[in-house]
Amino acid sequence: MIIFDKVTKKYGNSIAAEGISFKVDTGEFIFLVGASGAGKTTILKLINREILPTHGAVFVDDWEVDKLPKSKLPFLRRKVGFIFQDFKLLQDRTVAENIAVSLEILGRGNSDIDGRIREVLKIIQLPDKSQYFPKQLSLGEQQRVAIGRAVAGETEIILADEPTGNLDPKTSWDILKIINDINKQGKTVIMASHNVDIVDSMKKRVIEMNKGKIVRDQKKSKYS
Ligand SMILES: Nc1ncnc2c1ncn2[C@@H]1O[C@H](COP(=O)(O)OP(=O)(O)O)[C@@H](O)[C@H]1O
Ligand SMILES: [Mg+2]
Incomplete structure (x- = not known):
């Protein structure tokens, strides 16, 4: 569960988020929409504590994120996976190594990691390219790897920041289907998107x- 309780985030005098309150149940799929600069990325970054609120509180399950002691931060980061518009893969690592990064920080053994990588490659439907480097992959394949990295560990919440923003319509749908399947496995998904077709x-x-x-918060809704 995620709760925003009257959250305001200021950068100097400019307000990126103001008086934001909402609740997300475990397993929900939510689209965050709005023009560039509306505050979508700010909301996502407040959840994984990349930034701290100026006022108000953010809760992830039992934790008040902004009061989390530094020693607990790794547990939050394990629970929350982030997917970016520009993938942010490690260019000098293979597909398998990019996915392994999320598992190594969990302190898993090598055979355990190898097994999980194979499972993840199936989830992202990229079974034959584990030894490829990012620049040998299409943009859609690179985003799959980024999704794989985000879900490989003990992830319960997926934050996706315009994950189809650099992709053509067909590839965007392929990516969306993978994210949707992950949601069907019980993971919470919050996805910022400008993709009207997908949201609708x-x-x-x-x-x-x-x-x-927040100017609208509506179940079973559309882009506008
Ligand atoms: N690090 C920052 N420093 C100053 N202003 C920022 C910073 N990050 C975001 N902002 C401002 O906060 C507002 C919301 O930004 P953002 O959350 O990135 O919007 P969106 O993701 O909807 O495009 C914008 O006006 C943006 O310029
Ligand atoms: Mg943004």
């Missing part, structure tokens, strides 16, 4: 932001 077709809960405020 999926009929999920939509939270719309404008200038740092």
